[in-house]
Amino acid sequence: MSAVDKAFHGLRHMIATGRLGAGERIPPEAELGEELGVSRGSLREAVRMLAALGVVEPRHGSGTYVSQLRPEDIIGSLSLTLELLPLPGLLEVYEIRRVLEAHVAAKAAARRTPETVRTLFSLIEAMEATDDPAEASELDHRFHAEIARAAENPTLASLLAVFRARSRKYQVFTLPEGPELRRKSDADHRVLATAIADRDPGSAAGAAEAHVTQTERWLRAFMPPVEEGAQGREKGGEADGALS
């Protein structure tokens, strides 16, 4: 086993067995490196791996701390790389989104509070009022995040947040057809929010699924089709510079 692997698995094992608890500071590099039998450089590479995976967080001058190990910490690591997924994979993500958004919508409808309903409709009004595509995208994200929050499953909420972030990168609202798409999207949101306000899980699930399906259809229609046998590799046309 390589030195970095030894440090990586050793450190992970210390966390898994509770020797290093959530939020705790791990020993200094020199000390831990000696204990694990690797140099500081190799240990640092292992720590960086765990940091990329959301397990630890180094703080300059202070120390390196184990994260809270909450679902969002672990799942959030996907957001760094999910945008590298080629288009065919993205369409598969949409199928997952469709199922899960329908589920959280139904659950939110069953568990909604008056505050949730108020928040949803105020976000809808803000969405309908703005002309800025970027702001509309941000409000759209918060609208769906609010529904996921109401479903009371943080793991599921963060998973959907990661998936949505991937979709947002394509910025369909900035297309020439953007305003038209946004009007349709706003209408979808009102149907969905109304179903939740009415405590109607079935309608909410249907509305959420239809909304995701609609978004997926736009993506298929307006995005460059993938050439056959091209190993799923994207060309350089990623609309990346505007927001990231």
Place this chain on the structure above:
Amino acid sequence: MSAVDKAFHGLRHMIATGRLGAGERIPPEAELGEELGVSRGSLREAVRMLAALGVVEPRHGSGTYVSQLRPEDIIGSLSLTLELLPLPGLLEVYEIRRVLEAHVAAKAAARRTPETVRTLFSLIEAMEATDDPAEASELDHRFHAEIARAAENPTLASLLAVFRARSRKYQVFTLPEGPELRRKSDADHRVLATAIADRDPGSAAGAAEAHVTQTERWLRAFMPPVEEGAQGREKGGEADGALS
């Protein structure tokens, strides 16, 4: 921005824009480090981060290569850390599994081939024949993976595979009640496989959801309850040495 961040984002951008394609070898450390304006050490830390996330793969003596960027490459990175998730988070994962397993079961029922049905029943027979809990767990995994495969969504299949791997770490079949639980599990499998063989998506979804719910119930019943306000931190009892 720190040197490692500069290298990490720079390298990721080179991949996102297609300057480095899937499967391609990236420039040598010395050359790439100079281009990105960081030392070899910092570049290596950034490369390790991307490796942990499934984006690149260093090969000793040969070079560092961009992965195929398939969904399983990206999602598979979760398997390294999902086992660190405390128990409360795991129960939230079960809710996601329940929804998604039901979906893939329904889809598999709609799209099944004779080969799929044959494979499922042969796995069931092997499961019923063995006495080894570890082998039973492995066959159980392959049974569900086959259903996910039949649903023709590799991203979803790998996501479910990661979730199942986390659950398997608890090894309920090795408990004193194991044999009894396995008989119930085997019966569930027959119901599910029969529904798929009958091309009955509704029954398949119901059977899959019931099966996951049953597993979750076992976990709640037999695993140590979490003490209130304990920040979800696990004690050292993880049954880790047997299989990993």
Place this chain on the structure above:
DNA sequence: CGGCCAGGATTCATCTGATGACTTTCCCTT
């Protein structure tokens, strides 16, 4: 007595240089 501040100690961040291990390539020998 309490708060503030300066300086030292601690810790991570980065760079440089050197050596070893592994893979690939290519040329020489048979």
Place this chain on the structure above:
DNA sequence: AAGGGAAAGTCATCAGATGAATCCTGGCCG
């Protein structure tokens, strides 16, 4: 032409030194 071995290329690892950010301690001042 095939096989073997040397050489180049590349990642892996270690050691040492310096910089930067934070934390802590002790003394000073109000």
